[in-house]
Amino acid sequence: MQENNEIIALFHLIDDPDQEVFDSVSSRIVSYGRGIIPNLENLWENTISNDVQERIELLIHKLHFNDLTEDFTHWKSSSYQDLLTASLLVAKFQYPELVTTPVLQEVEKLRRNIWLELNSYLTPLEQVHVVTSILYNYYGLKGTEVAYQHPEEFLINKLIETKRGNSITNGVLYLLLSELLDIPVKAINIPRQFVLAYIKPYYDENPEKLSPLQRIEFFIDPTSGQVFSHKDVESYFKRISVPPVASYFKPLSHNRIIQNVLEEFSKCFDNERNAYKQKELLDLAKLLSD
Template sequence: MNNEIQFKIPLLVENKEITALFHLIDDPDEEVYNTISDKIISFGKGIIPNLEHLWENTTSEDIQERIETIIHKLHFRDLTDDFMNWKVGSNELLQGALLTAQYHYPDMNGTQPLQELEKLRRNIWLELNSYLTPLEQINVVTSILYNYYKLRGVEIAYTQPEDFLINKTLETKKGNAISNGIIYLILSELLDIPVKAINIPRQFILAYFDPHYEIMNPGGHASEKINFYIDPLNGQIYSHKDVENYFKRISVPPTTSYFKPMNNRRIIQFLLEELAKCFDNDRNRYKMNELISLSNLLDP
């Protein structure tokens, strides 16, 4: 399984200039502190162990808070670069989901989610064969994921940011429709199953796209390319009639755009936008703004 994210353990940097800057980190003048902070950040992530060492050896909560802010800014600067590289690079869904998780867990170990996904991929692959119908294929994926692996779905709650993040969903076997759906999409891609996310209003729904339909009817309505729909919350299958009834219930006309597959960039944008809503309060609004800025960064 390809994954370009590197998890490095930086070492303490010995530098007299750093020591001098650290002595000024508690300066009461906000302008002086901002200058000091910018200078420390200019050293890059390699300075984080020094900052952590300073945090451990100070009793002042104000200084500790300033150190935490500087460390966060360092992580965010690197993450912004990583998202920019992802946008112009492979756009791999797994990598985009792991980068999003790194916002909340900057020191997370990326190996564990990869191992869990590989176990799931292998278990599903062992049950698949080329004679299965589309519905039978999906029944295999759903059975392994929700019955054997025991992944469960919870309603979207903006008080629970962990439910949006792939590492925590795989660790706790609990996620919302978005994180469960991203796992379902990653496994489908690894197993060459034509499942895609579609843009139905107020939902994160997956669809099984008929691979032969596009060849036979290139000008057909987008919904006609879909065999059926999958709810990633629990793996439940929906028919075209179910989806028609949903559009009637919400009084929205089912236009073609709602049935077109979302690309990986748009899925990660949506994930960032939804995760940002978890921080819509005075204490954490800077996090909300940062996540929205990452989403905007991925605009075409």
């Protein structure tokens, strides 16, 4: 962006010790939009003060965050809330200049490898075995428990890069591949876990008579791809002393899945230095509220 007199004056005031002055300067700079980012980057490179550099970094982050908020708003209002698109938006919180093509290409490669092994005669268990085998054995995906000390394990670009993610990120990848291949695997709302379920195709003329639990063929742990039975899940509920109410077995919408990702991801930023990131992620989650 061409620097005018106002921008030059604003840049001179970035180091003002008065917080009110800086807040006012900050708001005005941000109002210029992302076009001013190259100017801020140039200023950062020519600044020797660490404090001023930090202020510039926060301004650049705020500009990126404004764009991200707008992108999430568009995604929420779109007729088809694509899970991969939203996962990439989550990744852009940490990597605003993320090039998405390598991720899209890798997902398409995985989809094709799985598709080549599928046919219409496979049972539900055989279908899931194909997905699991390609994803965890051939591709080499590793799963970890959710750990808030590792924010990168919440991001799909890092999952593709390192082939390592937590149960939430692995689950999202498993879900989006299943959807691309018309395999009826959905995320469900079991407490303290991110669990997938194979939903039975509706052969019955009155599927609404079935409870959410009765519609589930079996359960899948996205950490490893391991399949669990109804009895296994019953045992889990007994172990945590929680009654297994119907709402825990209803498929989650894409909107709710991404909201959950944002809420869990925000827990990685619980120290004073990064508190603003936690607030921003929770604001994005709130934006997606129905």
